[in-house]
Amino acid sequence: MSKVLVTGADGFIGSHLTEELVRQGYNVRAFVYYNSFNSWGWLDQSPQEIKAQLDVFSGDLRDPYGVKEAMKGCTHVLNLAALIAIPYSYHSPATYVDTNITGTLNIVQAAKELGVEKIVHTSTSEVYGTALYVPIDEEHPLQGQSPYSASKIGADQMALSFYRSFDTPVSIIRPFNTYGPRQSARAVIPTIISQLASGQTTIKLGAISPTRDFNYVKDTVQGFISVMNAEKSIGEVINIGSNYEVSIGETAEMIADIMGVNLTIETDEQRLRPEKSEVERLWAENKKAKELLGWQPQYGGKEGLRKGLEETIEWFTNPKNLAQYKADVYNI
Numbered sequence: 201m202s203k204v205l206v207t208g209a210d211g212f213i214g215s216h217l218t219e220e221l222v223r224q225g226y227n228v229r230a231f232v233y234y235n236s237f238n239s240w241g242w243l244d245q246s247p248q249e250i251k252a253q254l255d256v257f258s259g260d261l262r263d264p265y266g267v268k269e270a271m272k273g274c275t276h277v278l279n280l281a282a283l284i285a286i287p288y289s290y291h292s293p294a295t296y297v298d299t300n301i302t303g304t305l306n307i308v309q310a311a312k313e314l315g316v317e318k319i320v321h322t323s324t325s326e327v328y329g330t331a332l333y334v335p336i337d338e339e340h341p342l343q344g345q346s347p348y349s350a351s352k353i354g355a356d357q358m359a360l361s362f363y364r365s366f367d368t369p370v371s372i373i374r375p376f377n378t379y380g381p382r383q384s385a386r387a388v389i390p391t392i393i394s395q396l397a398s399g400q401t402t403i404k405l406g407a408i409s410p411t412r413d414f415n416y417v418k419d420t421v422q423g424f425i426s427v428m429n430a431e432k433s434i435g436e437v438i439n440i441g442s443n444y445e446v447s448i449g450e451t452a453e454m455i456a457d458i459m460g461v462n463l464t465i466e467t468d469e470q471r472l473r474p475e476k477s478e479v480e481r482l483w484a485e486n487k488k489a490k491e492l493l494g495w496q497p498q499y500g501g502k503e504g505l506r507k508g509l510e511e512t513i514e515w516f517t518n519p520k521n522l523a524q525y526k527a528d529v530y531n532i
Contacts, residue, residue: 208280210241261303380417406471441484
């Protein structure tokens with residue numbers, strides 16, 4: 201019987217994915233970041249019936265011995281563990297190399313030695329940089345416009361090199377901007393919602409002209425499961441996106457409309473990326489995912505975005521959930 205290891209299971213997307221895998225009947229080992237609080241991150245808030253079925257492994261992706269130990273007995277590995285905050289990558293770029301590139305090497309090296317059936321490695325739309333053409337397909341050039349995106353380009357290439365060198369069964373999933381319940385407030389949609397939900401009508405943002413292809417977390421989760429199960433995905437890079445482009449400013453207005461707030465946006469200088477580092481435009485071509493996986497977004501287009509935002513707002517405006525965010529503090 202297959203056993204699935206999810207690294208980064210304690211995080212935003214990882215916790216949603218872990219829960220869905222359990223619901224679908226998979227045997228799941230959840231790799232969480234070791235800490236002295238014995239915290240499982242967002243999995244601490246999972247339903248008890250989900251937690252009771254989890255095999256939790258606490259470790260660090262940077263430790264090759266621990267990674268290999270976690271992977272023993274697992275047939276599939278979904279590698280989501282990574283450092284992802286772009287502003288923090290300006291501050292501490294070496295940690296991104298250690299976690300994202302070396303951590304990925306530890307995964308694929310152990311997979312090669314253990315004979316794992318499938319590795320799904322998580323990429324990001326940030327590796328494309330500002331779109332040179334739209335919609336962005338998987339053949340679009342890669343542009344490292346931040347230390348974070350450079351580290352993810354390196355991680356992707358490390359994973360693919362093991363497929364090409366050793367036939368390690370690697371697939372690369374490349375989600376565009378995922379949003380939803382539990383997302384860190386350093387991301388733009390939770391930043392907007394948490395500020396409005398805390399009673400502010402004048403909110404602080406960085407640049408609002410860049411466009412993004414927002415992908416609701418339920419769609420991203422189904423993308424992971426589809427890539428994991430598709431034989432045709434081995435050796436492939438596959439975009440998971442909604443194929444709908446919207447600006448940050450328009451997104452903020454839509455959120456304000458749903459929440460019934462008259463919104464004023466104030467530019468906060470510390471939230472602005474350096475000019476050549478800002479990714480001005482992202483818009484996913486998702487044709488390959490549809491053809492290879494039979495996957496398509498359930499929250500696509502303007503209507504889908506609004507539906508996903510409504511579900512996200514409902515979660516964030518629950519006082520219990522909102523209390524976990526510091527809406528008045530900018531977190532890099």
